[in-house]
Amino acid sequence: MQKRKGKISILAILALLITLFAPLPFDAQATQAANALDASENVTIDAYSAWDSNAVYLANDVVSYNGNDYRAKWWTQGDVPGETDVWELVPPSNGEYPVWSSSKAYVGNDIVSYNDQLYKAKWWTLGEIPGIAAVWELISGNPNPNPNPNPNPNPGGPNEPPITGDFKVVGYYPSWEPDKIGTIQYQNLTHINYAFAIPTNDGSLLPLENPAAATQIIQTAHANNVKVLLAVGGWSYNGTPLENTFMAATSTPQKVTQFGDAIIAMAKQYGFDGVDMDWEHPRSDGSSKQQYESLMVYLSQELKKENMLLTAAVLSGVTPEGIIYWDAAAHTNAVINAVDWFNVMAYDGGDGDRHSTYDFAVLSAKYWKETRNMPAEKVVLGVPFYGRPSWAPYRDILQANPNAYNTDISMINGMEAHYNGIPTIERKTQYALDNLGGVMIWELTQDTTNLDKSLLQAIGNKVRAQSN
Structure with a gap:
């Protein structure tokens, strides 16, 4: 029995050796090779050894430190990679670092x-x-x-001069879009309103959203002779209308002063050139009108001491049919005298063709200039860079319809959007050039970056053509 088992064991070993060393069929070879490749992808290999503070390194030696690779320029010992000039950063294998987000x-x-x-x-x-x-x-x-500290020195075009003169082109920039500051066409603007600083019931302000973006905008704007204002308020915050917050923040003379001082302090902290008040909207009845007036008069007198601007976003004044809004009177004559200009929201007259037609713009401008006797240079006509009822940005409308720039009605997501294409924007701009103090845009990031179809570029072209 023992001898028989020994023979069987020897035969089994021989069979195993034959199996291992026999050539594999082609399919089996391919499968084995693929498995080997898959396995190799899961193996992590440190290309360079970790930096050692006690080791001596010569020129072109490469080490790994804190997740990055560094190459020595010359002899070194104890010099920390990334902190001394002897080490230079070795880029990733593809030569590119991730873009900041x-x-x-x-x-x-x-x-x-x-x-x-x-x-x-x-x-x-x-x-x-x-x-x-x-x-x-x-x-x-x-x-x-990048030898130029200005990341966007002439985004309006390669050889275009900046807008000069007294005509104002005011663009709102939303604080919640920090990734798009590189698209701002500074050459086509005179003023930017950074929106928004948010008021609180106790007469203070919440911390400014994305302050680094605001600082970058101010720096680049000033390099292009463009001023930047701090816009305060807006319609709502986190879905809650701010009207009651403004009322609470100005409910006593003491709180008016406190609130005004908080606004000015924030504007000065970041280097803004002034304040744009977006209280939407003071009412003609109750104490709202007086509280708003008190705040604006106080801001005006204090900002003038600092040689800073005061503006306000205001109602269109009339409906698309020309009927006067009762609450437009809450912007009193004292407020008109206090501000440098009004940014007239001559849009949102309604959905469809009530949104922002040329005729609606003219009626709005005439209310403030003629009915309210406001100096023409203080009336800045607002234009929208979005459509209704879709609320889609112009850039998205243009993506849905490449010819949308040449009309005011396009389909997007199965809905008919009414907006302002280039012909209407040019017509409104020309009206403002002939009769008013400027144009205002809500809001800049809604425009396209294609300058041939850009609404802001069309405004800039029209303003420059008038000044030549």
């Missing part, structure tokens, strides 16, 4: 690309813009530095 959180030593420059985070950060916020440091030895 305002919605992504970064931790210390994370590296991003922004405006063609590389920045390293010093600590945890979210939404703070590289090159502006102290949390980011510019990495030395950047292979593609």
Whole structure:
């Protein structure tokens, strides 16, 4: 029995050896090779050894440190990669670092690309813009530095002069769109309103949303001779109308002063050139009208001491049929005298063709200029960069219909959108050039970046043509 078992064992071993060393069929070879490749993809290999403070490194030695690779320029020992000039950053294998995103959180030593420059985070950060916020440091030895500190020096076109003269082109920029500040056409603007600083019941303001974006806009705007105002309020905040908040914030003379001082303090803190009040809307009855007037008069006298502007977004004044809004009278003569100008919201007259026609714009302008005897230079005509009832931005309407720039009605998502195409925008701009002090836009990010079809570019072209 034992001898028989020994023979069987020897035969089994021989069979196994034959199986292992026999050539595989082609399909089996391919399957084995594929499995080997899959396995290799799951293996993590450290391309470079970790930096050692005790080791000596020579020129072109590469080490890994804090998730990045560094190459020595010359002999070094103990010099920390990323902190001394002897080390230069080695780019990823594809040569590109991730582009900074305002919605992504970064931790210390994370590296991003922004405006063609590389920045390293010093600590945890979210939404703070590289090159502006102290949390980011510019990495030395950047292979593609941007010699121009202005990230968007002439976005209106390659050889276009800025808008000059007294005619105003005012664009609102929403604080909730920090990723789009690089699309601002500074050459086609004279003023930007950063929207919004949010009031509180106790007569103060919430912290400014995306302050780094505001700082970047102010810096670039000033480099292009454009002024930036802090817009306060708006229709609502987090779905709640702000009318009652404004009422509470100005309910006593003491709170009017406190609220006004808080607004001015924030404007000065960030370097804004003035304040745009967006109380939507003071009423002609009750105490609303007087509280609004008291606030505006106080802001005017205090801002003038600082050589800063005061403007206000106001009702169209009339319906699309020309019927006067009762509450338009809440913007009293004292307020008209206090402001540098009104941004007249000559839109949202209703859905469809009631939204913002040329005729509606003219009726709105005439109410403030003729019925209210407001100086023409203080009337700035508002135009929309969106449609109703879809509320779609012009850029989305244009994407749905590439010819939307040449008309005022287009279909988007199965809905008919009424908006202002280039011909109507040009016609309104010409009316304002002939009769008023400027045009205002709600809001800049809703425009297209295609300058051939851009509404703001059309405004800029019309204004420059008038001044030539």
